[in-house]
Amino acid sequence: MARKLYLVLAFFYSALCLSGQPVYHPIGSASTLGSVTNSRFISSSLSNPASPFLMFDENESRDNPRGLFRFGILGPGGFGAEVGQLDSLSDELDGLESVLNDTSLTSAEAAAAQTKYNVFLKNAGEQGYIKVSTAGYVPAFPIFYKHPKFGTLAFDLILQGEGKMKVLDDDIDVVVSGGSTTLETDSSVYSKTALAAVFGVGYSKQVLRTRQGRLILGSKFNLTRMKLERSLSTIENIDNDGQFEESEAFSTNYSVDLGAIWLTQNVLYGAKVTNLNEPTYYYDTLGGGCAVKTGAALTNCNTVATFVSSNDLTHDETYVAKRQFSIEASSSFANGLWSVQSSLDLNAVVDAVDDEYQWLVVSSSYYGDLLLPGFRAGYSRNLAGTQLDYINLGFTFFDRANLDFGWSLDTVKVDGKSLPRSLFVNLGIESAF
Structure with a gap:
């Protein structure tokens, strides 16, 4: 069973790698600094629709009446992983699969296994999941053009995806038939994946300048093409990977983001709203056409109906990208070499695989130079x-190459070792000035 789970996850991740900043996976330095505007990292333009205006040196922009271009080089991009608060999930599933396929159980052995694994399944139904994610820019993106009078145009193209596999629990029954004793359950492994290509076009402009500071406003239009998949297999049939009950659909929609930044000599305040219009994306039907299926495929199809009746699943499903409001603040000192920053989402939103996010990030950074590496550290929740x-x-490193990683303080045991429940890694090469 453990080997099969690893194969399923490998399939999820390979699919993800083939596909505004996803709420489930901060891109680039945002995984450390938070969703804050920082002209040293052009990927931070995702933090606020008004940010692209600040991705240029102000003096250089003033000296180029035809305007300036700035673009990414490679990335950033990365991956993340998260598991539920349940120790030795794969080992327990391995043992459960073995006992479900055992046709030589005694009555006492069956009763003991029923008691043991009913407890496990209840816990697994609450915390038994594994999630992987990936997100990053297509090479050369983002691309900015700033005109000294008319503002800044921004173009970005992001590939992102997430996949989550979890346990749907059902009580184990002892079945006596023809002199043999076996265990039966509809407990299943259920997965959802959401892959997306997001093309964004933004415009930002300084609309006010006083002695106290500058006001920059921005807007962004995003066109998103999503591939949404769901699949289910009973634990007993997990080896029959060609017989999973599956659905797949492509769904396209657009979203609008708005942002504002107030900037003084050393302090920046920002606010934004993403998914202003709350676009909807559609999964295909899961558990339809059972009458034409046989064997394990029929069992898996009928099991969907079982979990629909218990309100654990629905045959048809939609994902609504809810509106989210966020604020940011940062301050620099020591001639801009050091900074402190924070960002906060003001409300929670749910992603396409039903996980809820609302980030708080506090961080500090030293920018370094060609010889001394820049360094940043932060806390997020x-x-x-x-x-x-x-x-x-x-x-x-060398004012260009960025490496960011983060790990959760909560741990879980995997193969007897205590590991973080979640981690992120991002790597990229960005232009700088």
Whole structure:
């Protein structure tokens, strides 16, 4: 069973790698700094629709009446993983699969296994999941053009995806037939994946300048093409991977983001709203056409109906990208070499695989130079959903190459070893000035 689970996850991740900043996977330095505007990292343009205006040196922009271009080089991009608060999930599923396929159980052995694994399944139904995610820019993106009078145009193209596999629990029954004793359950492994290509076009402009500071406003139009998949197999039939009950659909929609930034000499305040229009994306039907199926495929199809009746699943499903409001603040000192920053989502939103996110991030950074690497460190917490706490670190080498990673403070045992429940890694090469 453990081997099969690893194969399923490998399939999920390979699919993800083939596909505004996803709420489930901060891109680039945002995994350390948070969703804050920082002209040293052009990927931070995702933090606020008004940010692209600040991705240029102001003096250089003034000296180029025809305007300036700035673009990404490679990335950033990365991956993340998260598991539920349940130790040795794969080992327990391995044991459960074995006992479900055992036709030589005694009555006492069956009763003992029923008691043991009913407890496990109840816990697995609450915390038994594995999630992987990936997100990153297509090479050369984002692309910015700033005109000294008319503002800044921004173009970005992001590939992103997430996949989550979890356990749907059902009580184990002891079945006596023809002199043999076996165990039966509809407990299943259920997965959802959401792959997306997002093309964004933004415009930002300074609309006010006083002695106290500058006001920059921005807007962004995003066109999103999503591939949404669901699949289910009973634990007993997990080896028959060609017989899973599956659905697949493509769905396209658009979203609008708005942002504002107030900037003084050393302090920045920002606010934004993403998915202003709350676009909807559609999964295909799961568990339809059971009458024409046989064997394990029929069992899996009928099992969908079982979990629909218990309100654990629905045959048809939609994903609504809910509106989210966020704020940011940062301050620089020591001639801009050091900074502190924070970002906060004001409300929680749910992603396409039903996980809830609302990020709080506090961080500090030193920018370094060509010889001395830049360094940043931060703390983040998902205020909703899992409520996991993270420690995040990042490094910049030669003013171009960025490496950021973070890990959760909560741990879980995997193969007897204590490991973080969640981690993120991002790597990329960005232009700088």
